[in-house]
Amino acid sequence: MLFDVNVVIKLKGGMLSPEAKAISHALSSLGMKSEYLNTAKFFEIGIDAENADAAKAKAAEMCERLLANPVIHSYTIEVKKA
Template sequence: MIRVGLKDGITDPEGANVKKSLELLGFDNIVGVKTSKIFEITVEELGEEKAREEAENMCKKLLANPVIHSYEINIE
């Protein structure tokens, strides 16, 4: 699983809209909302080290823009 989200300090308009909508629905304790994308990618059995390397390459080449995104990789 790869989770891609905006880096701290980058404005998240979608998260702000969700927060505002939740508050309008009566959810008053919300401090903040951040959005992210989760990619569940199934690959052939590679071993954990090789799978992590492949996932890193996927993020660097396509899934994440290093200027605005951070990402987290979880190999299962």
């Protein structure tokens, strides 16, 4: 069965993000101040699995082995039937 899996990967709290800092600074220079700004990566993945739990487990393995660095990143996984 095919599942649509959405994965969001972001830096853990306390980690510095030069990209977010640069974007925040640029917005501020345009007169659009924000209290905070974070960036994240979003992945849409089609996973063939027996059930939603198996699809989520496959996505978690993808995150742990390649998509994220577990030391500095956190991630969320949402599974929907295709």
